[in-house]
Structure formats: C-alpha cells, structure tokens
Amino acid sequence: MNYIGSKLSLLSFIQNSIFEVAGTTNEIFCDLFAGTGIVGRHFKKLGYSIVSNDLQYYSYVLNRHYIGNSQNLAFSNFPAGKIFDILNNATPKKGFIFNNYAFGSGSNRLYFSDSNAIKCDSIRLLIEELHSNNSISDNEYFFLLTSLLESIDKHANTASVYAAFLKKLKKSAQKDFYVAPAETIISHKPQLVFNQDANKLIREIKADILYLDPPYNERQYASNYHLLETIAKYDSPVLIGKTGLRDYKNQKSEYCRKQSAVHAFADIIRNANAKYIFLSYNNEGLISFDEIRYIMSNKGKYGYFEQKYNRFKADKHREYSADSTTEYIHWVKCE
Numbered sequence: 636m637n638y639i640g641s642k643l644s645l646l647s648f649i650q651n652s653i654f655e656v657a658g659t660t661n662e663i664f665c666d667l668f669a670g671t672g673i674v675g676r677h678f679k680k681l682g683y684s685i686v687s688n689d690l691q692y693y694s695y696v697l698n699r700h701y702i703g704n705s706q707n708l709a710f711s712n713f714p715a716g717k718i719f720d721i722l723n724n725a726t727p728k729k730g731f732i733f734n735n736y737a738f739g740s741g742s743n744r745l746y747f748s749d750s751n752a753i754k755c756d757s758i759r760l761l762i763e764e765l766h767s768n769n770s771i772s773d774n775e776y777f778f779l780l781t782s783l784l785e786s787i788d789k790h791a792n793t794a795s796v797y798a799a800f801l802k803k804l805k806k807s808a809q810k811d812f813y814v815a816p817a818e819t820i821i822s823h824k825p826q827l828v829f830n831q832d833a834n835k836l837i838r839e840i841k842a843d844i845l846y847l848d849p850p851y852n853e854r855q856y857a858s859n860y861h862l863l864e865t866i867a868k869y870d871s872p873v874l875i876g877k878t879g880l881r882d883y884k885n886q887k888s889e890y891c892r893k894q895s896a897v898h899a900f901a902d903i904i905r906n907a908n909a910k911y912i913f914l915s916y917n918n919e920g921l922i923s924f925d926e927i928r929y930i931m932s933n934k935g936k937y938g939y940f941e942q943k944y945n946r947f948k949a950d951k952h953r954e955y956s957a958d959s960t961t962e963y964i965h966w967v968k969c970e
C-alpha cells in the first residue's frame with residue numbers, strides 16, 4: 636500500500652541500525668505507530684514477537700492479519716481454495732461506498748468507478764454476513780478484510796491519498812478489481828495487536844526494542860485515509876464536504892501539531908519500559924533534531940543514524956523544493 640511515511644524502502648536501514656545498536660538476540664519488538672505494518676511484518680519474519688498498534692482502525696485490520704494471524708487459514712466451511720472465487724463473484728449490491736463515493740449514484744464523488752464501488756460493497760457486505768453467521772472465524776474475517784483493503788486501494792481514483800479524488804477516472808481506477816489473498820506470515824511466537832493511542836498503550840507494555848514511527852507533519856492520517864477507515868468499519872458514517880469526510884475528532888493525532896507533538900513525544904519516551912528505543916523521523920518534522928536529542932538523551936545513551944530518502948510521491952508537488960529528505964533513526968539504550 637502506498638502510504639504516507641511508509642518505511643518499505645527503508646527496511647534495511649532500520650534493520651541494520653537496530654542490529655548495530657541492540658544486536659540480534661532480542662525477542663519483543665513493539666511497533667506502536669504501525670500504519671501498513673510493514674516494519675512489524677519484517678521483524679516478524681526475522682523471528683520476533685511483535686506488539687503492533689495504530690490509532691486508525693484500517694491499520695488495526697491490516698496488522699490484526701499480518702501480525703496477528705500466524706498460520707494459513709482453513710476456511711473449513713467452504714470448498715478448499717474457493718473463498719476468493721466466492722467473494723469475487725458476490726451478488727452485486729449497491730451499498731454505502733457506491734452511494735457516496737461513485738459518480739453513478741449521483742454522489743458527485745469519483746473515488747471509484749461505479750462497478751468497482753458496487754463490487755467493494757458486495758464483497759464487504761458478504762464478509763460481514765459470513766462473520767456474523769459464524770461461517771468464518773475472527774482470524775478469517777480479518778484476513779478477508781485485509782485482502783479487500785489492499786486490493787481496492789490499488790484502484791482508488793486519487794493522486795495517492797484519499798484527501799481528494801481526480802476529476803476523471805485514471806487508468807488503474809478504470810480496471811476491474813479482484814480481491815487477492817493477502818500474505819500470511821507464519822510464526823510460532825506470540826503476537827499482539829492493538830488499536831489505541833500509543834501514549835496510552837506505552838504505560839501498559841514492555842519491550843526489548845521499542846520502534847516509534849509517529850507522523851512527522853500536520854497531515855492527519857484520519858483525513859487522508861478516511862475511505863479505508865469507512866470500508867474497514869463499514870459503519871455508514873455521516874459525511875461532510877465535497878470529499879465526503881467522516882468525522883475524525885477522536886482520531887486526531889497529537890503528533891500532527893507543533894504545539895502538542897513535542898509534549899506527546901516527551902511523554903511517550905518518559906513512560907517507555909524498553910531496553911532500546913528507536914525513532915524514525917526526518918529533517919522536516921515538527922519536532923526539531925535538538926528537541927529529539929534532548930528528550931531521548933534523558934533516557935540513557937543516545938545516538939543516531941541518517942540516510943537520504945526520496946520524497947513521498949504526493950509530496951513532490953507540494954511546497955517543498957528538495958526531492959529528497961534526510962531520514963534519521965535516533966536511538967537510546969535505556970538506563
């Protein structure tokens with residue numbers, strides 16, 4: 636998934652930095668701003684127990700599957716290998732997504748083609764029905780929801796995020812979408828997934844490696860990914876404005892406002908119970924380099940790594956002049 640602040644292309648930088656400072660023998664890796672879950676997934680594959688968390692429900696869904704599901708799922712109520720055929724051939728139904736985010740319903744919004752919106756509704760409704768009549772387990776439910784979110788996201792008619800839709804259907808949005816199975820990462824270690832404010836959760840958990848990747852600018856994830864949230868929850872929210880935003884006052888991140896970001900960051904570091912803390916942040920973030928160094932140094936021995944990084948696609952046309960930023964990994968060995 637193309638995601639603001641995704642660490643997909645920085646995985647080796649993150650792994651090398653962590654191994655250099657903390658070695659390879661740690662067991663519990665906490666990823667408290669998990670987003671797509673790509674960092675937790677990487678460390679789960681390396682054999683760690685992951686504690687994953689994010690404020691957004693769509694992110695919880697993704698991580699509930701990628702981190703929480705560790706065995707291939709049987710779908711024992713269905714003929715072997717048939718569940719995705721059943722979903723892809725679900726009886727067409729016009730639901731919340733078609734009615735509010737496709738042009739054919741008269742919504743005046745063009746986030747999806749009419750046929751993809753109807754298909755998304757049909758599949759989403761079927762997954763809910765199968766879960767509520769106990770034809771699928773909780774694990775299977777989150778696996779199917781993750782597969783739907785990942786598949787439909789590739790056909791969204793947006794420049795990259797859901798803050799606005801394009802005026803004409805772009806090529807990938809014109810193509811019919813099919814739900815394809817999401818990857819399942821096999822593991823025999825315990826894995827935990829939460830959907831909380833990281834500053835609350837920090838008070839209840841203990842980590843060997845605490846990895847923090849909070850938002851670094853004012854762009855709230857709740858408004859940039861509101862459609863994924865609605866597909867995940869399918870809770871028919873009241874919508875506002877031209878872009879059909881759902882209310883997100885309870886999901887506004889303190890890390891997206893200069894006034895509160897430093898305070899929230901100092902609070903999470905102060906309350907961390909970890910052997911090592913690693914923070915991904917870039918040189919254009921709301922919290923300054925010196926503020927980070929000061930706050931983290933109070934916790935123990937501090938250091939940092941840096942790497943040049945190509946800017947997120949959607950940001951290239953914005954107000955920035957440079958095409959690359961410097962990505963830092965700040966670390967502290969806690970005392």
Ligand SMILES: C[S@@+](CC[C@H](N)C(=O)[O-])C[C@H]1O[C@@H](n2cnc3c(N)ncnc32)[C@H](O)[C@@H]1O
Nearest residue numbers: 640641642668670671689690832833850856888
């Ligand atoms: C930079 S992104 C993380 C990207 C992730 N590492 C990846 O590679 O996909 C920041 C994430 O923090 C989440 N977030 C923001 N404030 C939060 C908070 N107070 N508690 C938990 N998650 C939060 C956002 O929803 C977003 O998914």
